[in-house]
Amino acid sequence: MKGRAARYAAVAGAGLLVLAAPFLAPAFVTQFTFLWLMIVFALTWDLMGGQLGYNSFGNILFFGIGAYACAVFQRDSGLGYYEALAIGAALGGVLAAAAAAFLGLGILGLRGHYFAIGTLGLGIAAGEIAGGWDYVGAGSGMTVPLFPGALAARSLFFYFTLAALALATFLTLRWLYGTRFGLALNAVRDDEDKAEAMGLYTARLKTAAWSLSAFFLGISGALAGNLIGFIDPRDVAFAGATYGVWMVLMAILGGKGTLWGPVIGAAVFHITQEIFWTYLLGWQRVALGLLIVAIVVFFPQGILGTLREKFPGRFGSKAEVQ
Amino acid sequence: MSLLLDVKGVTKRFGGVVANDAVSLSVREGEIAGLIGPNGSGKTTLFSSIVGAHPIDAGAVLYEGRDISALRIAEIARRGLTRTYQQTRIYGQMPVIDNMRISAPDVKEGILPLFRRAGRASEARARDLLSFVGLYEKRDLLAGSLSFGQQKLLEFAMALMSEPKLLLLDEPTAGINPTLINGLIDRLKRANKELGVTLFVIEHNMRVIMNLADRITCLAHGQVLASGTPDEVREDPRVLDAYLGAQ
Known part of the structure; x- marks a missing residue:
C-alpha cells in the first residue's frame, strides 16, 4: 500500500515538525503555543456550529469557566504546581462540560438564529458576574502560581501541553465524526424536525455535543490562564470580543463542518493576525476587520469548502454514476 | 386482522379553523389503507395529529391498543410509527x-x-x-x-x-415522473407484502390509490365523508360530489 506508507510518512513528518518547532524557531514559541490554543477554539466551535448547525456565540463562557476553576483550585488546594495544574485543568474541563449540560437544557431548545442570540449574552453575563465576585478576585482578576522553573522551560512546557490538547481534541473529533454519532449531528444540522421524526434522541445529542465542546474548551481555558499568567474577567477569561469572535471566524475561514477546515482556518487566521500586528501596528484592528469582511464575501464556504467545490474529486465526492 | 391504528374522534383546531373535526378511522395490521380528500380537507393535519407533531384538541389516537395522543413525535417514532412528508x-x-x-x-x-x-x-x-x-x-x-x-x-x-410497523406516506407519487409511478406502486405493495409494513397513504392520484389500497377513507372539510373498499368509495355519491366532482 503506497498510499498508506505516504500517509504514515506525512504523519511522522508532521509529528517531528511539531516536536522540533520550538527548537528550530525559539523566538516564536509563544506564537506557536497560541496557535495550538486557536486550533482548539476553532475545532470545538465547529463541533457545534459546523457539524451540529448550532452557531454558538457563547462558547467563550466555557473557556472562562475552565480558566477560573483551575486558578481557584491552584490557589486553594495546596498541592505542588504540576499536580494542582493537572487536577485543576481536569476540573475546569468537567465544570465547563457540566455548565454546558445545564445551560443546554434551556438554550438548546432554541433553534437557528434564536440559539445564536441566546448564547450571545452568556459570555457577557459571565464576565460581569466574575468581575463582581470577590471569591475570584472580582474586577482585579486572578493571578496564577509562578511556574517553578526557568522562563525557557516554562515556554516549552506550555507549548507541549497545548500541542497535546490540540492533538487530543483533533483525534477525539476525528474519531467522533467517523461514528454514527457524527452522522446524527449532521442530520440535526440538515433537518432537526426530520431527525426527531425518525426517532433520534436530538436533545441528548445536542447536549452531549455541547458538553464535549465545553470540556476541551474548559481545559484550554485552564492552560491558557496559566500561560498568560493573569486572568482578567473581561479581557482574558470571558473575552467575547476577541477569542469569542475569533473562534467563529477561524472555523468559517477554514470551512465549517469539516475536520481540517478549523485547523487550517486557525493557522491562516493566527499567522495573518501576527503579520498585521507586526507590520500594520496601529491599523491591525482595521486590517483584521477588512479580512473578516473579505472572508465572508469571497469565501462563504471557507478555504476547504471552496477547494472542495472546485475540486470535488480530491475530497472523495464522486461524480454521478450513470 | 387486528387494529393497528385506531383514531377516535380526533379534533384539531388552528385558531378558528377546524382542520380535523371528530375524525374516526382505523388501520388494520398488514393492510394498505388510503386517505383521500380535496385540498385543505385535513389529510396532512390528521397525519401530524397521529404521529404527535402537534397536540390534538379532542379525541384519542390508539396505536397497538395504547393511547399515544399525549406522546411526542420522537417517542411515537420509536414505537414503530413513522411518517414521510409531502414536502420531502x-x-x-x-x-x-x-x-x-x-x-x-x-x-x-x-x-x-x-x-x-x-x-x-x-x-x-x-x-x-x-x-x-x-x-x-x-x-x-x-x-x-x-x-x-x-x-x-x-x-x-x-x-x-x-x-416501522406502520408507515404513513403523504402523497408518495407527487412529483414522481409518471413513467416511474407504476414502479412505485409495485414497490409500495412489495414493502407491504415482503417487509410486512402496514401502510397508510395519502394520495391525490385516483388511479394509484384505487390500485393500491385495500380500504379508503375520504375526508372533506375536516370530517370523514365515507370509508370502505375502493369500489364503495368510488361509487359513493357524496364522494363523487365533494371530491371527484358531480357529473
Whole structure:
C-alpha cells in the first residue's frame, strides 16, 4: 500500500515538525503555543456550529469557566504546581462540560438564529458576574502560581501541553465524526424536525455535543490562564470580543463542518493576525476587520469548502454514476 | 386482522379553523389503507395529529391498543410509527448512503448505539433498500443534489430502513415522473407484502390509490365523508360530489 506508507510518512513528518518547532524557531514559541490554543477554539466551535448547525456565540463562557476553576483550585488546594495544574485543568474541563449540560437544557431548545442570540449574552453575563465576585478576585482578576522553573522551560512546557490538547481534541473529533454519532449531528444540522421524526434522541445529542465542546474548551481555558499568567474577567477569561469572535471566524475561514477546515482556518487566521500586528501596528484592528469582511464575501464556504467545490474529486465526492 | 391504528374522534383546531373535526378511522395490521380528500380537507393535519407533531384538541389516537395522543413525535417514532412528508425531508448535505445509515432502527434506542459500528447486516440492508428504490448508483451523491422525485424515493427508503410497523406516506407519487409511478406502486405493495409494513397513504392520484389500497377513507372539510373498499368509495355519491366532482 503506497498510499498508506505516504500517509504514515506525512504523519511522522508532521509529528517531528511539531516536536522540533520550538527548537528550530525559539523566538516564536509563544506564537506557536497560541496557535495550538486557536486550533482548539476553532475545532470545538465547529463541533457545534459546523457539524451540529448550532452557531454558538457563547462558547467563550466555557473557556472562562475552565480558566477560573483551575486558578481557584491552584490557589486553594495546596498541592505542588504540576499536580494542582493537572487536577485543576481536569476540573475546569468537567465544570465547563457540566455548565454546558445545564445551560443546554434551556438554550438548546432554541433553534437557528434564536440559539445564536441566546448564547450571545452568556459570555457577557459571565464576565460581569466574575468581575463582581470577590471569591475570584472580582474586577482585579486572578493571578496564577509562578511556574517553578526557568522562563525557557516554562515556554516549552506550555507549548507541549497545548500541542497535546490540540492533538487530543483533533483525534477525539476525528474519531467522533467517523461514528454514527457524527452522522446524527449532521442530520440535526440538515433537518432537526426530520431527525426527531425518525426517532433520534436530538436533545441528548445536542447536549452531549455541547458538553464535549465545553470540556476541551474548559481545559484550554485552564492552560491558557496559566500561560498568560493573569486572568482578567473581561479581557482574558470571558473575552467575547476577541477569542469569542475569533473562534467563529477561524472555523468559517477554514470551512465549517469539516475536520481540517478549523485547523487550517486557525493557522491562516493566527499567522495573518501576527503579520498585521507586526507590520500594520496601529491599523491591525482595521486590517483584521477588512479580512473578516473579505472572508465572508469571497469565501462563504471557507478555504476547504471552496477547494472542495472546485475540486470535488480530491475530497472523495464522486461524480454521478450513470 | 387486528387494529393497528385506531383514531377516535380526533379534533384539531388552528385558531378558528377546524382542520380535523371528530375524525374516526382505523388501520388494520398488514393492510394498505388510503386517505383521500380535496385540498385543505385535513389529510396532512390528521397525519401530524397521529404521529404527535402537534397536540390534538379532542379525541384519542390508539396505536397497538395504547393511547399515544399525549406522546411526542420522537417517542411515537420509536414505537414503530413513522411518517414521510409531502414536502420531502431528507438530510440534504449528507451523502445518500449516510441518510440511510442514520435511519437504521438501532438509532432509536439512545445515543450510545451511535458509537457502535453499524453491523454488516445494517450496511447490506441500506444498500438493498437503495437498490429497491433505484438509487444505489446515487449513493455517494449529496442527498440535496437529487431531483425532487429521487428525494421522495430516498425518503421512502429511509422510512423503510427504520423498520416501522406502520408507515404513513403523504402523497408518495407527487412529483414522481409518471413513467416511474407504476414502479412505485409495485414497490409500495412489495414493502407491504415482503417487509410486512402496514401502510397508510395519502394520495391525490385516483388511479394509484384505487390500485393500491385495500380500504379508503375520504375526508372533506375536516370530517370523514365515507370509508370502505375502493369500489364503495368510488361509487359513493357524496364522494363523487365533494371530491371527484358531480357529473
